[in-house]
Amino acid sequence: MDLDKLLENLAVISETLKTPGLKNQIDQDPNFGDTVKKLETLVEKVRVQHGDFAVPNDSLSSSLKEISEKLNEIDDYCNLNLRKLDFLKNIKPLI
Secondary structure (H helix, E strand, O other), X not given: OOHHHHHHHHHHHHHHOOOHHHHHHHHHOHHHHHHHHHHHHHHHXXXXXXXXXXXXXXXXHHXXXXXXXXXXXXXXXXXXXXXXXXXXXXXXXXX
């Protein structure tokens, strides 16, 4: 596994979560905000563990699994909110 590349990708995700639209959603929904904060904490933990060769692989694997779970929660949250807009596909212009 290329952990450096993974950390780069997670940094991009983190920056995306800081965009104004999502930042507003994070502020409005405390549960979503908590999930994002936990993700950021886990990413920082992996970053620190990656540089520390004394950290057992089990600990790193556990952190990566938690990151995966948080990313899935964020994905589910975003998909749910996108489905709320499904009605827009039925809107037709008045001619």
